[in-house]
Amino acid sequence: MDPRYTQLEQAIRTGDVEAGKAEAVRLAESSLSPLAIFRECIEPCLKNIGDQFSRLEIFLPEMMEAAEVVKAVQETLRPYLKAGEVAQTRKGRIVLCTIQGDLHDIGKNIVKAMLEVNGFEVKDLGVNVNPAEAIRAAKEFEADIIAISALMLPSLPYVKDAIEMVKTNEDYRRRYKIMVGGGPVSRDWAKKVQADGYGDDAVEAVKQATSLMGL
Numbered sequence: 001m002d003p004r005y006t007q008l009e010q011a012i013r014t015g016d017v018e019a020g021k022a023e024a025v026r027l028a029e030s031s032l033s034p035l036a037i038f039r040e041c042i043e044p045c046l047k048n049i050g051d052q053f054s055r056l057e058i059f060l061p062e063m064m065e066a067a068e069v070v071k072a073v074q075e076t077l078r079p080y081l082k083a084g085e086v087a088q089t090r091k092g093r094i095v096l097c098t099i100q101g102d103l104h105d106i107g108k109n110i111v112k113a114m115l116e117v118n119g120f121e122v123k124d125l126g127v128n129v130n131p132a133e134a135i136r137a138a139k140e141f142e143a144d145i146i147a148i149s150a151l152m153l154p155s156l157p158y159v160k161d162a163i164e165m166v167k168t169n170e171d172y173r174r175r176y177k178i179m180v181g182g183g184p185v186s187r188d189w190a191k192k193v194q195a196d197g198y199g200d201d202a203v204e205a206v207k208q209a210t211s212l213m214g215l
């Protein structure tokens, strides 16, 4: 990893929230964009932590501490994201959630921030959202797109349910496009369950949403 990120990585690994926030400010002030900080440091670092967790080299408390630091860094970087990058036009309305059974929201929140700065109006439904609730919210918000994040393999059936609910109802099918993403979701799987869009990161999420709006 780029040596500029050594201290941030160290803060995440040791669960040091204050050091993480201070480093985030230092990096942002040195004109690194929040997106670069996420892509080049935080995402690979979390991936690595997840792999260590799978190999039982670290345990849940360490993973939780790392997540705490990342959440604090996310908050700290928010103003830097808004500062230079806010789009002027409104491109479409999106309801976004993490699906039922899944409490992971770091990736969802990055996707949200990127969609917003690129001109989409986003209603964030939070985590552990059941498919019917996502569709009800889409109606209420008059959404164009339902965007679903899933990091847990056991939750994939709920993503499939949401897509089926939309695709088997003529009115919903006409009104809403569905896009999906998150660790266990692959492009092939998304295609197989007839999602309209798939993205493996937040930049791709914006590209997909833009294309689904026909822009």
Ligand code: B12
Residues within 6 Å of the ligand: 042, 043, 046, 047, 048, 049, 050, 051, 053, 054, 060, 063, 064, 065, 067, 101, 102, 103, 104, 105, 106, 107, 108, 110, 111, 147, 148, 149, 150, 151, 152, 153, 154, 179, 180, 181, 182, 183, 184, 198, 199, 200, 201, 202, 203, 204, 205, 208
């Ligand atoms: C941090 C973390 C946690 C934190 C979550 C904190 C939070 N508020 O989110 C805590 C410690 C709480 C946690 C808990 C658990 N976790 Co966890 N966790 C992780 C970890 C290390 C990182 C996830 C992350 O934030 N990544 C960084 C973000 C930026 O990446 P991302 O989410 O993939 O999002 C990007 C893309 O996927 C994409 N994207 C995401 N959503 C969407 C949506 C759309 C529409 C689009 C287009 C794109 C898109 O864009 C994002 C930005 O680039 C992963 C490891 C890993 N490899 O993912 C495990 C992992 C996801 N967790 C795992 C497990 C097992 C658990 C627990 C069950 C552990 C336990 N025994 O209790 C619980 C589950 C609780 C629950 N019911 O959800 C497993 C899941 C296995 C599986 N696939 O089923 C993983 C893979 C670890 C592992 N290797 O075993 N976890």
